[in-house]
Amino acid sequence: MLSQKSSKPSEIEDCELVARAQGGDRGAFSELVRRYHERVFNTVYALVGDLDDADDLAQEAFLKAYRSLHRFQSKSSFYTWLYRISINTCLDWMKCRNRRGDVSLERGQWQKADETSRAFRRPEASDGRVLRRELRTMLEQSLSALPLEFRIAVVMREIDGLSYEEIGRVMGCSVGTVKSRLFRARTQIRRFLESHYQEWFAV
Amino acid sequence: MTDRSCDAHTEGVNPMSCRCNSRALSAYLDGALSARKAEALARHLRVCSRCREELAALTRVRDLFEAWEPAPPRAHFAHRLNLRLDREAGIALPIWLQWAARRLVPLAVAAATVVAVTYLLNRAVLGPEPVTVDAYLNRSLDQDMQEMATVSEADLSKDRVLDLVLAGGGR
Numbered sequence: 001m002l003s004q005k006s007s008k009p010s011e012i013e014d015c016e017l018v019a020r021a022q023g024g025d026r027g028a029f030s031e032l033v034r035r036y037h038e039r040v041f042n043t044v045y046a047l048v049g050d051l052d053d054a055d056d057l058a059q060e061a062f063l064k065a066y067r068s069l070h071r072f073q074s075k076s077s078f079y080t081w082l083y084r085i086s087i088n089t090c091l092d093w094m095k096c097r098n099r100r101g102d103v104s105l106e107r108g109q110w111q112k113a114d115e116t117s118r119a120f121r122r123p124e125a126s127d128g129r130v131l132r133r134e135l136r137t138m139l140e141q142s143l144s145a146l147p148l149e150f151r152i153a154v155v156m157r158e159i160d161g162l163s164y165e166e167i168g169r170v171m172g173c174s175v176g177t178v179k180s181r182l183f184r185a186r187t188q189i190r191r192f193l194e195s196h197y198q199e200w201f202a203v
Numbered sequence: 204m205t206d207r208s209c210d211a212h213t214e215g216v217n218p219m220s221c222r223c224n225s226r227a228l229s230a231y232l233d234g235a236l237s238a239r240k241a242e243a244l245a246r247h248l249r250v251c252s253r254c255r256e257e258l259a260a261l262t263r264v265r266d267l268f269e270a271w272e273p274a275p276p277r278a279h280f281a282h283r284l285n286l287r288l289d290r291e292a293g294i295a296l297p298i299w300l301q302w303a304a305r306r307l308v309p310l311a312v313a314a315a316t317v318v319a320v321t322y323l324l325n326r327a328v329l330g331p332e333p334v335t336v337d338a339y340l341n342r343s344l345d346q347d348m349q350e351m352a353t354v355s356e357a358d359l360s361k362d363r364v365l366d367l368v369l370a371g372g373g374r
Contacts, residue, residue: 026288033281041276055277062284063291132272139271157233158268164235183229186264193264 014078022069029069033062036079039160040086046155047090049144057093061086083160084170087152094148142192150185157182228258232265 014035020028040061045054065072065085072081143151152171156162162170164178171178230236231244248254277283347367 026285026292029288030281030285033284037280037284038276041280042273045273051274051277055280058276058280059284059287063287066288067291132270135267135270136272136274139267158265159271159273164230164233179226179230179235182233183226186229186261187225189264189267190260193267 015074018069018072018074018078021066022072029066032078032082036082037062039079040082043083043155043160044086044090046140046143046159047087047151048093049140053093057089058086061089064089080166080170087170091148138193138197141196142189145192146185146188150181150188153178153181154185154189225254225257228254228261232258232261 014032017028017032021032037058041054041058044057044061045051048054048057061082065082068085072078143155146154149171153167156167156170157164164175164182167178168175173181227236227240227244231241234241236244248258
């Protein structure tokens with residue numbers, strides 16, 4: 001079962017809802033959507049870095065979950081299962097984008113990073129709201145510059161609060177590999193921030 | 204960092220190498236090191252300023268995530284999802300029926316195939332079904348009635364009818 005940063009709904013209730021949903025109870029499935037859509041959306045958004053895409057992908061993840069609900073067995077928690085579906089939905093979408101030769105997320109975001117870096121040095125950046133927005137922009141840009149496997153690992157750890165073992169299970173790799181990916185992800189984020197937001201990041 | 208010497212090395216302490224520390228620092232930050240390794244690293248951090256700086260930088264990266272406030276999901280997420288599920292339900296069967304169809308339809312097809320093949324094999328081996336006595340008598344009666352129907356009214360004398368009846372009864 002995944003550990004969560006936020007308080008999690010009771011697993012027993014989840015099981016009951018899943019059983020009812022498997023019997024065709026749409027209301028039970030709607031309750032599961034209500035419980036988890038924000039967390040799924042946050043994870044997907046952190047991975048793809050675009051609100052509209054994240055919205056579409058989160059919807060797609062829930063649709064896939066609904067269609068394959070009959071295959072779900074209560075060996076893992078519902079959220080672990082839903083989480084895997086969400087990650088795989090994102091991966092498929094990213095592969096599809098790459099095949100279509102869409103503009104790389106990384107390249108586009110790097111350009112925006114320079115613009116934001118300039119904006120961040122403006123005096124009005126000291127305003128709290130602007131600062132929060134800029135912090136978010138900084139983080140999202142540094143995430144989008146990461147290779148996919150590093151991005152997924154660091155999002156699972158920092159956004160969803162998963163343990164190393166849980167990340168390994170979802171990504172299908174050893175705890176040692178998870179450690180290495182997290183270390184390299186954080187190092188690359190640090191380098192990105194040092195080069196694009198030197199004033200903010202300097203100790 | 205990995206290509207720089209560590210203060211601890213020059214101070215005669217017996218530290219882990221800086222390369223190991225760099226990787227371990229990330230896990231140390233997450234509390235994912237064993238107690239023994241965490242203790243050794245804590246000792247090393249007391250004497251190695253470069254590793255302390257490295258840890259401070261990684262901590263700032265982590266703090267950035269802590270401060271991250273994700274954008275709110277688009278409005279009416281659940282409602283829009285329900286509409287899509289409704290649209291799907293319009294062309295799709297309920298889940299339990301999908302399950303039943305997936306498992307029962309192949310069984311029904313297999314059973315029907317077995318019955319059909321058995322029937323055809325029986326026909327091939329045994330030939331046409333033998334005519335039962337009842338079927339034979341019924342067929343004879345039908346034929347008699349057809350013959351009577353074809354007799355013109357002029358021919359329907361008592362003798363003629365009697366002949367026909369007797370001819371039928373004699374079969």
